[in-house]
Amino acid sequence: MLSLMPQIVIANSLADGFVVFLTASNGWSSRVRDATVAHDDADAEVLLRSAKAAAENNLVIDPYLIAVELKGDAPEPTEYREYIRVFGPSVAIPSGQ
């Protein structure tokens, strides 16, 4: 099923732990719209390999591929778990009081 969908690589950055995405220049960005999108499994494999190298070089932790839909200007994960990872908690962060 994954193979029919565009995919991106998600991970946590090692030093601060925040969610990051593999970019076209083989870097990492905290903005999902910067994510490089693989359109088939072969492309996705290439992305994942380079992400795993980054993990070995201690830049990120636990990179993996997620399926996305290309709506608007940013990829949107199809699974709600990943959606929450990408866009943050679905509930407001306590503030104010």
Added chain:
Amino acid sequence: MYKYDEFDSRLVTERAEQFRRQVKRRLSGELSEDQFKPLRLMNGLYLQLHAYMLRVNVPYGMLSSTQMRKLAHIARKYDRGYGHFTTRQNIQYNWIQLEQVPDLLAELAQVEMHAIQSSGNCIRNVTSDQYAGVAADELEDPRVWCEIIRQWSTLHPEFSFLPRKFKIAVTGSPNDRAAVQVHDIGLRMHRNDDGQAGFEVIVGGGQGRTPHIGKTIREWLEPEHLLSYLEAILRVYNQDGRRDNMYKSRIKILVHEIGADTFRELVETEWAELRDSELRLPQSEIDRISACFAPPDYPRRADAKTLLDSQAAARPDFAAWLHSNIAEHKVPGYAIVNISLKSLAAPPGDMTAKQMVAAADLADEYGFGELRVNHRQNLVLPDVPQEQLLELWQKLNTHGLGTANIGHVSDIVACPGLDYCSLANARSIPIAQEINARFQDLDRVHDIGELSINISGCMNACGHHHVGNIGILGVDKKGKEYYQFTLGGSSGRDAALGERTGRGFPAAEAVDAVESIIATYLRLRASDERFVDTYRRVGMEPFQEALYGAA
């Protein structure tokens, strides 16, 4: 309150420094993630969906106002300005950066706090009655024993690699507020026939995917033997507990598989070797720890019941708050105040840094600078003069801390669920908030009366759904969030596991299901009957009929 001695201080400071070096080695690449992960977990640092999460121990739920201010400071400086109080009386920060953890831990050490053993297969923070030392119904202060257990279990070399995590709870009151029957070990103080106080020892309770109510393996244990007996239990578990399958490795499975009688025999055999060892507590040591928890010097006060009645008569909101949030204090003229962290404004148990500072200030102004965290994710101010309750309530309200719902339908316990937790199957917080929003009318909330709702985002049951009067478990059904219901659970003296109603409901129908369960209760209840008593009397059928239609 217990004050660190030299030994305690050195331990937490050195541990923070040790972790500083480990983090440095990780960041430089000297340690791989596989090598580092167990080290960070030993210091309470998890990696969650969005970031690292740090769990800080609040020993048996007790905090000084100074510590609370430090927690607020940490929320501001190292996190996003808030923290989450958990069902184990601890606090979690959700947006911690690895690089900053060493400094954070050093700051915690300054106020005698740490995150050691807040994760991993070791003895975790001992939990207790949030009314310890002040409850009118208390036999003995359980904190003395919690502290003794804390010292014994901290970095205990033999028990740092148990088959699985291990949780101990202690209550010193007959009205169990510490849920001792659903812990790996529960200790309940009571008097024997000679009038001497000692412990009933309950083993093998727990929640998770195979919930069990604990079994009493000893009716009465002399307090001086507490540590040797605990050590004997842990030894048997450490040796015989399963290690082949993490879902079967808690002590509850061992007790269940070999039976409580066999388990007891093994413990007693082990204990025979240990009981007169150096683990036997000398009275001088018990006295030394007890002195740390000596009651404050309460200025004498007259009972202010008449004053409160007249204040309440003029202010129905205040009357409602008095009704739900105040508990009886052992000293005349004083009250125990519960601060609800279940307003509509934030997820259950969440508190902003500003609120933490406000609560700390109020603890100084209206008490002796002490606060408690309870296992239902609320706070307690233990020593408030009755005549100052109105004033305190007004101030709590200005900080969003005056919600009058303790023990009621909107006082919902919820784990972080899929909004934060990497193990989750479904979200918990939005369901809690929707239920809360549905039950905003205080008259209605108070008319429904005593009722606990507990929500977990997966089988691990951190939201203690098995023991909620209404338990809600989030599951993933083909990529969609569903919620299964259990009814009749309880964690008190009458502890019971809830029973499944039947098929689950999609998120959009979950709150209607709660409404329907409550409507059924209201229709069937006899006069003042609590929800759980009605359920026990009438059984599951009418509730199933309401939820799923006639069979």
